[in-house]
Each structure stands twice: as C-alpha cells, then as structure tokens.
Amino acid sequence: MTETLPRTRRQTNPPAARKLVGQSMPRKEDLALLTGTARFIDDIRLPGMLYAKILRSSTAHARLNRVDTSKALQQPGVHAALCGQDLLGKVKPWGDMMQDLLVGDHFPFATDKIMYEGQEIAAVVADTKYQALDALEVIEVDYDQLPVLVDPEKAISPDAPVIQEGISYEFGDGNIFDRYRVRVGDIEETERGADLVVRQRFTSNRQAGAALDPHGCVASYDSFTGNLTIYSSTQSIFMVRDILADTLQIPRNRVRVIVPDVGAGFGSKAQMFAHEVIASVLSMQLGRPVHLVLGRGEIFRAGTCRTGQVRYAELFLKRDGRITGYRDYVVHNCGAMSLWGNQVIHIGTNVGMLPYPIPNVHVDADIVHTNTAPAGPLRGFGIPQMIFAKEQLVDVAAEQLGIDPLELRARNVVRPETFPYRTPMGQVIDSTSIYDCLHKCGEAIDWERKRAERVPYEGVGLGVSMKYTSCRHPSFDTDLSAVRLRLETDGTVTIFSSDVSHGQSHATFLAQVVGDVLGVGFEKVNLAQPDSATSPFGLGTFASRAAAVLGTACRQAAERLREKVVTIAAHVLEASPEDLETGNDRVYVRGLPDSGLYLENLASYAAYRTHQLPPGFEPTLESVATYDTPTEREAPDGSGNLSVTYSSAAHAAHVRVDPDTGRVTVVDYAMAHDTGVVINPLVVEGQHQGGFLMGIGMALGEDYVYDEDGHLLSASFKDYQAPYATELPELTKIYEIPAPSLTIPGGQKGAGESGAGPVPAAIANAVYDATGVRFTALPITPERMLLALKEKERQGVDTLRFPDDMPDFTGPRTHQEWPEPTASDEGDILL
Amino acid sequence: MKAFTFLAPEALDEAVALLDRHGRDARPIAGGQSLLLAMKDRIARPSVLVSLAGLADLRGWRYSPSGELEIGAATTYAALISAQFGGWHGEISAVAADLADRPVRTMGTIGGALCQADPRFDMPALAVGLGASVDTASAGGARTIPAAELFAASGGTVLGPGEILTTVRFPTLGAFSGVAFEKFRQRVFDAAVVSAVCGLRLDADARVADARIVLGAVAQAPVIAQRTGRQMTGRTLTEHDIAELGAAAMEEVLPVSQAMSSFHRYQRELVGVLVRRAITRALDQARS
Numbered sequence A: 001m002t003e004t005l006p007r008t009r010r011q012t013n014p015p016a017a018r019k020l021v022g023q024s025m026p027r028k029e030d031l032a033l034l035t036g037t038a039r040f041i042d043d044i045r046l047p048g049m050l051y052a053k054i055l056r057s058s059t060a061h062a063r064l065n066r067v068d069t070s071k072a073l074q075q076p077g078v079h080a081a082l083c084g085q086d087l088l089g090k091v092k093p094w095g096d097m098m099q100d101l102l103v104g105d106h107f108p109f110a111t112d113k114i115m116y117e118g119q120e121i122a123a124v125v126a127d128t129k130y131q132a133l134d135a136l137e138v139i140e141v142d143y144d145q146l147p148v149l150v151d152p153e154k155a156i157s158p159d160a161p162v163i164q165e166g167i168s169y170e171f172g173d174g175n176i177f178d179r180y181r182v183r184v185g186d187i188e189e190t191e192r193g194a195d196l197v198v199r200q201r202f203t204s205n206r207q208a209g210a211a212l213d214p215h216g217c218v219a220s221y222d223s224f225t226g227n228l229t230i231y232s233s234t235q236s237i238f239m240v241r242d243i244l245a246d247t248l249q250i251p252r253n254r255v256r257v258i259v260p261d262v263g264a265g266f267g268s269k270a271q272m273f274a275h276e277v278i279a280s281v282l283s284m285q286l287g288r289p290v291h292l293v294l295g296r297g298e299i300f301r302a303g304t305c306r307t308g309q310v311r312y313a314e315l316f317l318k319r320d321g322r323i324t325g326y327r328d329y330v331v332h333n334c335g336a337m338s339l340w341g342n343q344v345i346h347i348g349t350n351v352g353m354l355p356y357p358i359p360n361v362h363v364d365a366d367i368v369h370t371n372t373a374p375a376g377p378l379r380g381f382g383i384p385q386m387i388f389a390k391e392q393l394v395d396v397a398a399e400q401l402g403i404d405p406l407e408l409r410a411r412n413v414v415r416p417e418t419f420p421y422r423t424p425m426g427q428v429i430d431s432t433s434i435y436d437c438l439h440k441c442g443e444a445i446d447w448e449r450k451r452a453e454r455v456p457y458e459g460v461g462l463g464v465s466m467k468y469t470s471c472r473h474p475s476f477d478t479d480l481s482a483v484r485l486r487l488e489t490d491g492t493v494t495i496f497s498s499d500v501s502h503g504q505s506h507a508t509f510l511a512q513v514v515g516d517v518l519g520v521g522f523e524k525v526n527l528a529q530p531d532s533a534t535s536p537f538g539l540g541t542f543a544s545r546a547a548a549v550l551g552t553a554c555r556q557a558a559e560r561l562r563e564k565v566v567t568i569a570a571h572v573l574e575a576s577p578e579d580l581e582t583g584n585d586r587v588y589v590r591g592l593p594d595s596g597l598y599l600e601n602l603a604s605y606a607a608y609r610t611h612q613l614p615p616g617f618e619p620t621l622e623s624v625a626t627y628d629t630p631t632e633r634e635a636p637d638g639s640g641n642l643s644v645t646y647s648s649a650a651h652a653a654h655v656r657v658d659p660d661t662g663r664v665t666v667v668d669y670a671m672a673h674d675t676g677v678v679i680n681p682l683v684v685e686g687q688h689q690g691g692f693l694m695g696i697g698m699a700l701g702e703d704y705v706y707d708e709d710g711h712l713l714s715a716s717f718k719d720y721q722a723p724y725a726t727e728l729p730e731l732t733k734i735y736e737i738p739a740p741s742l743t744i745p746g747g748q749k750g751a752g753e754s755g756a757g758p759v760p761a762a763i764a765n766a767v768y769d770a771t772g773v774r775f776t777a778l779p780i781t782p783e784r785m786l787l788a789l790k791e792k793e794r795q796g797v798d799t800l801r802f803p804d805d806m807p808d809f810t811g812p813r814t815h816q817e818w819p820e821p822t823a824s825d826e827g828d829i830l831l
Numbered sequence B: 001m002k003a004f005t006f007l008a009p010e011a012l013d014e015a016v017a018l019l020d021r022h023g024r025d026a027r028p029i030a031g032g033q034s035l036l037l038a039m040k041d042r043i044a045r046p047s048v049l050v051s052l053a054g055l056a057d058l059r060g061w062r063y064s065p066s067g068e069l070e071i072g073a074a075t076t077y078a079a080l081i082s083a084q085f086g087g088w089h090g091e092i093s094a095v096a097a098d099l100a101d102r103p104v105r106t107m108g109t110i111g112g113a114l115c116q117a118d119p120r121f122d123m124p125a126l127a128v129g130l131g132a133s134v135d136t137a138s139a140g141g142a143r144t145i146p147a148a149e150l151f152a153a154s155g156g157t158v159l160g161p162g163e164i165l166t167t168v169r170f171p172t173l174g175a176f177s178g179v180a181f182e183k184f185r186q187r188v189f190d191a192a193v194v195s196a197v198c199g200l201r202l203d204a205d206a207r208v209a210d211a212r213i214v215l216g217a218v219a220q221a222p223v224i225a226q227r228t229g230r231q232m233t234g235r236t237l238t239e240h241d242i243a244e245l246g247a248a249a250m251e252e253v254l255p256v257s258q259a260m261s262s263f264h265r266y267q268r269e270l271v272g273v274l275v276r277r278a279i280t281r282a283l284d285q286a287r288s
C-alpha cells in the first residue's frame, strides 16, 4: 500500500532581523530561583489557614475493618477528621476517564481494603501541622492482613489473590487490568526467514520523579460564593480542575486551580491526587483554607513512579544486519492503582520501536496490579524501559553477526530518501538526523579507537532512541494547548497559558517566540501564572510538548495579534498592511525601522482612543490560538502516528568498572540530539543535562526496593540512590544536529525526554564491553556488578548474562509459551 | 517533631544535673545531625534537650602529659579537619574530612557519632580500630570505657541514661607505626556499606609487632577481626600475604554460611578488598 502524505509547508516567514529564537536568552525564571524568592506550594499562606495531614497505611495489603477518628477529634487544635467511610457516596471515584474504565478505581481513602503501603486511611486538620500529626497517632485502625504481591509475574498467576476487587475490566481479569497488543506485519514469516534470532528476558526498575518541590496543595473554599480555589503543585491545572470537580460533583466553573512555582514534576505530578480531594473536602466542610503538603516518604509511597517491566524480548535479523522483526511479551507493573500506567506501555512500545523502522512487530503485554506504589508516567514514558531491552539485543546481535554495533545501527536507523516517511509501525517521520547523530556521538567518544585499543575493565557502548514530541494518548483523543495574548496599554505583552512551567522555561522561550513575531522586546513579555479562571484550556506540560505544541499555539496567537496591530497601524499611517513590518517595539514602513508607531501607541488606540481605529475594528488587542496536533488515534493493530514529530538521541558511554568494588563510573559520555529548531540552546542543553541525570540514576542506582511484605525500603533520599552532582561526569560532549520539523510551523521538536531514553542502554552496553557481563536487570548497582563478576569467574566463562542467564530462564522463553489469552480477549476490539 | 524544651547549660556538672533531674524524657544533643532527624520522624521523642554545645570542656583537643590525644566529645568534624594532629593521628582528620556533607561536618561531633553508634558511621569503627577509650560523666560518677566495650553487640552503646560522653582518647603516637581507614559507599554522601580499619606497629626489623583489624557496618557494632590481626604479627608482609589476610578477614567476619543474602555476599567481598587496602596503606605509612 502506498500512501501520499501531505507535505506540510512552513507557515510563517519570520522577519529577517536579528531573531530571538535560536539565542541562549538568560532564563527569566532564574532570578527568583537563585535568590530564593520563588514561591512554591509550601510557601503559600492564606488568612485563617489550617493544616491537614494524612494517616497512611503501614501495611501493603489488608482487609480494612474499621477506622475510628473519634479520639483524634478530641485532640488540641483539631478541627475535623475524615476517613473513607465518611466519603462513601459523597464523592465520586475517579480514574475512569484516563483508563477507559466504567467506574473509577481511585478514592480519597481506602474504604474496605488497603492495597499498598502508603495508601490514604484518614486525615486530620488542625491549627498546626504538629497538632495534626499528634492527632493522627490516636486514630484507631482495625485490619486483617492479606497476602502481599510485590512481583508482577506472581500477580498474574491464576491463584494469586486479587488486589482490585469489585472492578470488572473490559480487557483484563484478576490482577491483569488491561492488555495491549501490536500486530504489524507477519512475525511468523519473519521468524522463518530470519538468519538470527536473539532473545532475552529483561527487567527494568521503578524510578521516582524525585522532584524537590513536594506534591501538595492549599484548598480554599469560599462558602459565600461557593467557589473552590485550589493552589496545587501540579503539571496540569485543567486535569486537576476537571477531575476534582467531577469527584466533588460540583460545576467546573466553581473550581479554580492556580499553580505557584512548581519545582519540577517529570511526569509524577501529571494527575489529580487524593490529597487534592481531601484538602478540598476539608476546606468545604470548614469554610477555611486547608494546607496539605506531602512529606518525602509519602511522595515515594503514594506519588507515582516509573512503571516496572519484565520483557521477554526477541529481535529478528538478516545476515547483513537488517532488523526484520521484534517480538515481546511484557508484564507491565503499574502498582496497586494507576491512572496513566496502561498508556505508558502503548506509547513506550509504539515510539520505542524507533529509530528502527521494523517491518514486523508482535507484542503482547499484560498490564498488572501489584501491592506496590502507584506507577505512571516518568520522563520517557516507557521508552527508556523499551530501549534498555531493545538496544541491548542489538548489541547481542551485532556480536553474533560480527558487525560493529555502530555499523549495525547505522544500517538500521530510519533514513528515508524523502520526508515525510511512514514507518511500518505507523510513525510519520517528518525529518530526522538520527543517522548523523549516531556517527557524531561515535566520533565524539572516539568509538573506533576505544574499541580497538582495549583497556581492562573499560568499555564503550551505544544507545539510540527517538522520542515523541507530545502525544495523542490512546485513552484520550486530544493533543492541544492554547495561548491567549494581550497587548497591554503600555506596549508590553502578557501571555496567558494553562500549561504549567515546571522547569521548561515557558516565560523565556514563549517570550522569544512572541518577540520575533510581534517585534516586541524580550523583556516586555510576561507570562501570567497558570490559573484555570483566566487561562485558555490546555492539557498541561508533559510529553515534551511545551516547545512544539504550546510554542505553536503561541506563535499563532502572536501572528493573530500582529495582524491586529498592523491593521491599526496601516489605518493610522495610511499605508498598505503589506508594506508594514514589526520590530523594535513598533510597526513601521518597510525599510524605515526608526519610524512608525510604537506598540504602546497602537495599544492605547484600542483602549483609550478608539476613534483612531479603522472603521469596524473591534477594540481589543487580545488574541487566542489553540493548536491540536495533526496526530492519529492508535489503530487496532497498535500502529499509528501518535506523535506530531520525533526528536532523536544517539548516546555513547565510556565506563570503567572497579573489579574490587563493582563501582561503575561513567568516565566519558557523548550525546547527539536532533531537537529540530532550537528556540533556546541554554534551555535545551539544561533539559539534556537533566535527562542524562535521570538516565544515569535509572541505570546505576535508583530503584523502589520492596521487602516481601510490600514495605518500601528506599522511601527517603538517604536510602533512594538518586545520583548527586558528585556522581556525574562533566558533560561536555553535547551536540545538536537540527533537522527542523516539517509539521511544526517553527520547526522545533520536544527536548525534555531525549536526554534520558538511551542512557541505561548505552551504559549497559558499555558495561558489557568492559566486563563481558550483560545486565538484564536495572539498576546496575555496585553490588550486582561485583556479584556478577564473581559469578562469571566462578563459571569460568568470558561472557555472562546477569542476573537472567538464558539457560536458567524460568518464564516463557518463546511466544509459544506466552500465557494464553483469557476468554475476555475473544472478539477483543484490538484484534 | 514533638514539642520539647531546649536547655543550654554552660558547665558539665550543670548538664549532668539537668539530665539527672529530667530523667528518661531528657536527651543530650550535640550537633543534632542524627538526633534531629530522628525527632523529625518522631522516632525519638525527648521532651527535654540538654545541649552540649556550650560546654567549653567538651570542645577542642589536647595532648595529655603521657602523649595521649584527648578530643572533647562535642568537637565538630570541622574542627577535627582543621586540627594539626601529628603522625598517624592525622588519619582522624582525614576520616572526618571524608564523611557526610559540609553542613553535617560543620555541626556533627565525634562524641555524637560514637553515642549514635550507627554501625555504618565511621567514628565507631575508627575508635575501636585505633584502640581509643572514652571518658564519661553522670550523676553516678565518672568512668573510662575502652571504645571496644562502648558498643553493645546488639546495637547502641552501654551508656546509662543521663551519662555524658566527655572525652575520646586516642593512644600515643608510639602505639602504631601506621594506620588506615578504608570504606566503600555508593554515593559520596552515603554512609559506608563496609569500612575497615588497620592499625599496626612494626618492630625494628620491619616485622609486624602487633596489629588490629576492625570492620564497620558488618554487624550492629564494630567487629574486631582478632584472628586476622594475630595472623599478621611477627611477619614481614608481602603483597601475597596481604591478599591472604583479606581472605582471612572475610572468613572470620562474614563466613559464607552467614553471607546468605546478595547484600551480605557483597559485603563479604568488600571486607576482603577493604582489609587489603587498609593493610597496604597502613604498611606504606609505617615503612615510610
């Protein structure tokens, strides 16, 4: 089948003058951050504010018999207490919207069952947070312990106790709450025709967002107006507003969500949480503002983390190194409840196939609940997990075929003759420089020399990936952001947007976009705080969507505003609009940049001297634009172009392993990216640096370590092995090879997640090169590394897969052994 | 954290009396770097804190007439780092300089670390390894306890309620010809996964006259590897010997039968590595 894809034309011709886009403008956000004046959620103080605290479960699975808050109510300073029974029938469960469930599986508190350690049991509100904590201690909880499921593969066994009782899933049963399938091409035929099949079981770790700014909110209900205002540290104000209003069953125009400065999210704040409902209910009961900010242990246990995966992955190749197929059975661990978890496997798998246009793909995934922390989106949205498995298989294959790993990748990365190009998985690649990125990072790490001149216990490895830029989530059907601009009466511009900046520098890069289109000075553009009462509707900030989607909405709003000021100027100057240009804070006749009318004057005509306006001109200098990406819905076979454009990442790691202690040190690292047109190089480099930090954490240390009773043993920054600055190599080899997006009018692509995706794979491949140990599990801690070296020594082998060496494989080894689909799958609309 | 009363005495006897008066509800506080964290998590709930920061006697260091190094219990890591100790006593400064982070080193004290008795902390293993002893004061009187007896095998210290650790004494420079402290931690600010101390004295023929090997973090209290230490004496150690001593320490401290979990097997390997490193460095020092 051939398909003619529409060639999208660039829609704008930005002025030739010195442009702001492309320059490392100093970040507008930094002054407040560096001087400590930024105001985060815990800094919010409202008159009459009370403090709430949550009692959380210390057990991971139990029948909850009774919660008695009566003694807490007697404690000094206590105003109210709540538990699950108090809210039954009064607030609506949520989670149905994102998960395509008939009813929601989330509730502010456990009611009859505890499903994970840290789940909400009760809450108290008092004059001070210490009084609230004191009162929590006297709440009586009666429960009967149930057997705990930590291991996702045990959770799918038919005799495993069911965690989420009373919910009937459309596509799942037992602890499998959803399933995912990809059927692209013909995998059986591919297997018959393959010259080489490489396969391995891989497991990947759970990782925390670990945003320094905690999750929390201050809810303030005005009993006079009936309006609920909630300040929240969130990535999406409208997601919070819509779901909160629905949960509380009040009109959405009665809920106002405002964000203070948000000190990062990384995906971990991309939903509404129980604490937001609890604070709201308490504030509505008492008519006073209620502060509820979570502690670090609470965030580890009840915030969301990266989904864990077990993969039985297989890669099919021809002798010349062509990748012809990929097959995988995935057990996808979403914890006890999860809003976004099932979406992670869809997008992570679809986009995770890149940068290889693999013609035959066959994936089955069981999406499961365990008695562990809720899992969901985290920087990379399933892609780092997928890349860790797939890129290691590529290295395994390269070795067996006797082809250099860089060369094998070069032969396979998507490199069409013409763009846009549709891959068999359905992605429409509108531009990419992945081939050049691969060679660039190889060159920068000195690949050939380091591969040839062996140093004991040192090695190099590669990882390549492509990242979605925004996404049409399969459970939704939308991918939009919006901007409203107002030219103020002094010629300054205010940007209104609901997409929260939590490290993406919206105030800076949007000002660059507006400045270029409107000709207004960078310093004259200000971003208003996201506020659902005043900002246009948008989805929020996640999925590397800010620059491309919000940036495009902003560009279009600026173009609309420009048209208005040019119309007024043309009328006043008695010139033709085509002869006018904008720049230097004014509108002028082409070639005469020092003449013309200041934006300040033009704005004042629209506000205070409306007789100067052209006849019939509506006196407003506001414009609004919404950009919904031209992405597709996921097809029943799992294919589809879910993302508007794709950014590329090629990473090369050089590691040294200490054979005495097992410490893996990254001694050199090179990353080459295609982020399309880079609006602000400083900001983009910051994103890559931060992405690398999270990648190295996932590779070498971070994990949710549970004991068999489901207690999280790594629930503090003391125990959770997130890297410090001291553990990072100095990153100097960061390169951009821009292939401007043809779909996004400004040519930009997502930057936020490219830095993270390939890191675990590149490091794991380098560790193999250094030691002969192929890690099949993350993270590669010093403990695992050293024990692997000892095991290799004991066995007297040159290479070892660790901890899962294929001969000892216990799970399904080939697809014939994959678990049979259950009855509920028959006639499944996905097949 | 629960509400508490903060008392700041200016003399040791005053502090002893306050602790005595308030009984079990009271706790001494030195740098607060362990205690405040425990209070924040409500694991510790003292209603009275008696600060040792204002007690001049408990701060600073000096050499006793017999040449022992006496360090006041409330001396901070920062003060230890900038102290100009002679000979092998310099290792104490080096250990203080390479633990925790700057704020903790500015506030945390040597006595606090010993009383906290966290097996993963550095000072307990160092004090036992180098044969230190401690002086204490309480309403019941004063006593001196060898560091090796300060730590209870099941964790914690043998100090009674209201007993204040006043001085940590390290033996004279003549006690050792070389000492070394080695540890492994995952991140630079983490506490040790295993630590090892070697103190040894050479005789005129460069043979080991006596030696101590102590391991930290492998049990609830620092562990003296007595057999390994004895094995060293009377010998001129070669590189090969040192490797064997490392292996001997592994067997002595964490025999295979006790190293069942992956973590303990890892610790066992580290014991071998760190003991080797500690002996090598102590020998280098002694020979130079």
Ligand SMILES: Cc1cc2nc3c(=O)[nH]c(=O)nc-3n(C[C@H](O)[C@H](O)[C@H](O)COP(=O)(O)OP(=O)(O)OC[C@H]3O[C@@H](n4cnc5c(N)ncnc54)[C@H](O)[C@@H]3O)c2cc1C
Residues within 6 Å of the ligand: B027, B028, B029, B030, B031, B032, B033, B034, B035, B036, B052, B073, B074, B098, B099, B100, B101, B104, B107, B108, B109, B110, B111, B112, B113, B114, B115, B116, B120, B121, B122, B123, B163, B164, B165, B166, B189, B190, B191, B192
């Ligand atoms: C982030 C961090 C990292 C750390 N890393 C390390 C590390 O790598 N290695 C390491 O060794 N340590 C480490 N520590 C611990 C550090 O050494 C602590 O400062 C020390 O253990 C406690 O000393 P303190 O003076 O702060 O004691 P405090 O916290 O004031 O007291 C600790 C305990 O000892 C009691 N106490 C204190 N002084 C006396 C006394 N004179 N007499 C009787 N009782 C007393 C107190 O009542 C309390 O029970 C770390 C701490 C932190 C916070």
